[in-house]
Amino acid sequence: MDKQDSEIENIEADKNWIRNFSISIILHLLFIAIFIFFYGLQDQRSKINSLFFTIDTKEFVNQQDDLVEEQVDESLEQEQLLPNEQNTETVQELKTVSFSDVIVDTTNLDQVYTESTLNVSIKYPKGWTFIDQNKKKKLDGVTFWASDGQYNPPPYIHLEVVSNDMFIEKRFSYKMELEKYLAYFNDPEEMQGYMTQIIYIRTGNDEDFRLKLMMKGKTEFYSFQPKFWAILKSFNFGNSFF
Numbered sequence: 664m665d666k667q668d669s670e671i672e673n674i675e676a677d678k679n680w681i682r683n684f685s686i687s688i689i690l691h692l693l694f695i696a697i698f699i700f701f702y703g704l705q706d707q708r709s710k711i712n713s714l715f716f717t718i719d720t721k722e723f724v725n726q727q728d729d730l731v732e733e734q735v736d737e738s739l740e741q742e743q744l745l746p747n748e749q750n751t752e753t754v755q756e757l758k759t760v761s762f763s764d765v766i767v768d769t770t771n772l773d774q775v776y777t778e779s780t781l782n783v784s785i786k787y788p789k790g791w792t793f794i795d796q797n798k799k800k801k802l803d804g805v806t807f808w809a810s811d812g813q814y815n816p817p818p819y820i821h822l823e824v825v826s827n828d829m830f831i832e833k834r835f836s837y838k839m840e841l842e843k844y845l846a847y848f849n850d851p852e853e854m855q856g857y858m859t860q861i862i863y864i865r866t867g868n869d870e871d872f873r874l875k876l877m878m879k880g881k882t883e884f885y886s887f888q889p890k891f892w893a894i895l896k897s898f899n900f901g902n903s904f905f
Contacts, residue, residue: 767893772890774786776793780801783805790809819876841896847862847865857878859877861876870900876888
């Protein structure tokens with residue numbers, strides 16, 4: 664009887680061990696399955712985030728590439744335009760004009776302006792007046808204008824003292840050689856009904872001069888121009904007046 668009971672207990676113990684072992688196997692398999700599931704889910708999330716980041720990066724890189732290409736295109740366009748812009752200033756051929764070829768009118772050039780700091784002298788028309796100004800105890804300029812009521816508005820002539828380093832020959836179209844200096848000038852210019860002509864007087868000294876005529880009306884200007892040439896011819900400077 665005892666032997667039979669002992670065998671029954673052994674059988675029950677074996678069943679319990681098999682059952683516990685099976686449950687343990689099932690639980691481990693379940694745990695492994697759950698672990699694999701969550702690991703796969705996490706890996707999938709990583710793939711999704713990575714894909715999104717990669718797409719966003721490509722868009723950013725493409726935008727940068729487009730911007731660089733635009734900048735390169737603009738640079739190329741500027742390089743293509745630059746030579747044209749540099750060549751816009753054409754060098755004009757300087758023409759020599761003889762003073763004997765211009766018409767000169769010395770009528771009524773009876774008045775003479777003189778000053779002592781630069782020993783300047785120049786004739787101006789009868790019925791005109793002047794005002795001069797000094798700078799650092801030297802002549803800076805003198806302005807003549809008609810005060811006799813013959814012109815309305817009155818024309819004026821301005822003689823200005825300038826530094827010799829302001830001279831740039833290529834800015835002028837004509838050159839005229841006189842006794843003590845060279846005269847450089849361009850064609851008269853018209854602006855808002857006023858005619859202007861500027862003559863640069865190249866002396867070879869530290870000081871050069873500019874002689875400017877401004878007058879309203881083209882007809883009046885060209886009528887007065889021969890007298891302007893005579894005024895230029897009368898200009899003198901240096902150690903002696905004559």
